[in-house]
Amino acid sequence: MSDSIAIELRDVVKRFGDVVAVDHVNLQIRDGEFFSLLGPSGCGKTSSLRMIAGFELPTFGSIIIHGREMGITPPHLRPVNTVFQSYALFPHMTVAQNIAFGLEMRKTPKEEIARRVQEALDLVRLSGLEGRRPRQLSGGQQQRVALARALVNHPEVLLLDEPLGALDQKLRKEMQLELKSLQARVGITFVFVTHDQEEALTMSDRIAVMNKGKILQIGTPTEIYERPNCRFVADFIGETNFIDGVVIGRDGNYTVLETPEGLRLRGLASRPLSNGTTATFSIRPEKVRLLTPNGELPPDGIAGTVISVNYIGSDTRITVRINDRRTIDVWEQNTRSTLDRDEYWQPGEAAVIVCPPDNALVLYE
């Protein structure tokens, strides 16, 4: 990943009538990156992508591609190509004709077109299907044609609008890995839009989490997962336990939160929070440790009762009630065979949960 910037969004705003779809978004995507825009429906990620492609023009702000301000440049003159959610393959053309289209538009000589189409087909492993029509292909094959059609033009940036949405689970996971390795091989900057956080975590070099038109956090998958900077991001990515409370002070690096029931919890805050601020304690289920009670409560320990034990196969998910109002989810990986596991947590058992403050967060809003 180089340091040069492939795409920059500078204070971009997009209004549709009264509705603000993209709200002052600032973003820099580096050359060669696999960059994802992640968020729920309506968060502005697709609008942002379309503005990069040129299908929409910003109400305010600039789209800059490799240092060139795009302004009102129409899509067919921009150095980017898009893979559409519905693939948008031309039904009346064969696979080869579809892929060749962009090259034809640029008046590439015939022999070169033939050669590059073949290259593209090999790249997405569809050689031999040149003569087929889109309707004769499976969903996964159509998706790869859409990819080839875009990549054959050697765009400066490839934009992908939820391209895996229509595929079934297994195919999806396969394509995720394929796309990732493809991008590494080809070296082009990918801008990938998705609402599936697992997908984003798997494939991306960096992720921008969006909600309601704003970017909430930009970071690597580990940064986003381990250090979400707000409640929404922590909630949207993966699973987490939330406990509301009020900040009552600091303890070294940690911020201390007190819950209405009097529990005191310690965690890391992304920025200094003053006493009395309402905040949320957040810890991921796999980070919580579950111990059998043995008299003394360990530091950061809370006593509770096991309510349910759910066996998922690779891990076991245990819900522990710690007081009248709250339960905490704990995930334990089944590192050893569960077949001969006779002594395991049972509902009704007393237990102690420990929330190591290094793995816990105190989030504001």
Place this chain on the structure above:
Amino acid sequence: MIKTAPATTASARMRAAFSEGRLTWSGVALTVFSILVYLFLYAPIILLVIFSFTRDEFGVRWTGFTLDWYIRLFNNPRMMGAAWNTLVVATISTIVSTIIGTLLAMAMERYRFRGRGAVEGLIYLPIVVPEIVMAVALLAFSAIVFDLIKLVTGETLRRSLATVTIGHIAFSISFVVVVVRTSLKNFDRRLEEAAADLGADSWNIFWRITFPLILPGIVGGALLAFTLSLDDFIISLFLSGPGTSLLPVEVYNRVRRAVTPEINAISTLMLLLSMALVAISQLLQRRR
């Protein structure tokens, strides 16, 4: 997405729309063009209606407001009779051709059988045959049939409203089939399967699931049939006899001789009536 206040003045909004790409020059040109086309379509109609109220006896200029022509119209039994006949023929033709056409459409869409191609050809042939060919064919046919009947029973039958109606039905069926078939093609058969799963027999399935959902298509076909019949001239001309009067033929005869705005008046009334019928059918549809 959150809401904020939009740009205020109209010109500011237009400029915003242009810069955001919502408004384009080609879009504006298209809209202007389309408005002009609609004006082109309605200019004669509007003039027709306006000139039904003019004092000018040739109905070409505006020389003052009057309801004379409407009064004269109501006192003109021939014209009123012709208009009434036209409506009756159109209604009967619509009802019969819609029923027959829907049945045919269901047969074509739901069943496989030998000779399907031939039946399809027969159904679509009327669309491909010019009206005048059909008219003269029916004319010749009716002449032979009447001769035969005379031979067998001694009765002399003449061309009448019935012959016209038969002709209208003959060419309307095909159009109804086309429209209803499209509706059936878009119909999701899984709904019928779900109904069967819930215990409905085929009669119930048809009336409570299929029929309501293809009703818009049937209504569309019926409207088309109604339009075609109401507007038809050629078949009406060739198939009506001395005793029958239909509006198109009446107007044709008058237009070639002397015209009075009574024609405008009757057309305006027909237009209002047709629009009322369509409005009613739309309301009935929405009630469901």
Place this chain on the structure above:
Amino acid sequence: MAMLQQQQQRRDRIRLALLLTPGLLWLILFFALPLVIIFVYSFMSNDALGRVVYEPTLNNYITIFTQSLYINAYWRSIWTSVLTTVICLLIGYPLAVFIARSPQQWRMPLLMLILIPFWTNFLVRIYAWQIILANNGIINGFLELIGVGRLSLLNNEGATLIGLIYGELPFMVLPLYAAIDRFDFTLMEAAADLGANKVQAFLRIMLPMTMPGIVAGSVLVFIPTLGQFVVSELLGGAKVDYLGNLIQRLFLRANPINWPLGSAMAVLMMIVLLVFIMLYFRATTEEER
């Protein structure tokens, strides 16, 4: 098990028969049969009283192919029909695009607005055009007002063309609308994304994909136009003969009426149509390959 299946099959067959019978009966009796009669008549001749004489002959066809009156009528009708179809296409396509791209709730009303003029009477609308185009009519009144002076707008081929276009436009617009409505405009975005400007995107993507609508609309316009006779009479001043005029004359007005000759003209018209349609289909669907 087999019994149940057989019962079901029989029930199905009865149902099918019920569905097909009324339609087939009507169409065969009142459409196919009359056409056969016309075909047969075209080989007959008539007597001085205008009655059909059942002596087979090819005279009718020979007359049509040799006398300029008839040949000219064919060429004129074909040319006018082609012109009308092309102009209706040029007007109808943008209009159909406009409606298809309008907000959902406006589409039905806009389509209905196109049909409503058809609920007045065809002849009355032609008559209205007479008023508009007349020497002392609206347009000339306006032209006088702005100092251009009166033009002879009526009783010529142009007026006939206007009348024909006016009458056939909806039949072009409706199938076009259906095809354009089905068209996925995302494909145009994809084309633009791949470097096509608006013209290229239209010619390479939209046009081929809406071709079924174009064909349907063109066929629906060309056919009735070929057989028309009233518009040319009322707006064109009856100065020249079209196919329809001749057929009408032969069947209704001539003295004596000549049904066999008229039938031959009708049969020939059908053949011309079939040839045109086949060529048209061949030309437009081959583009898809």
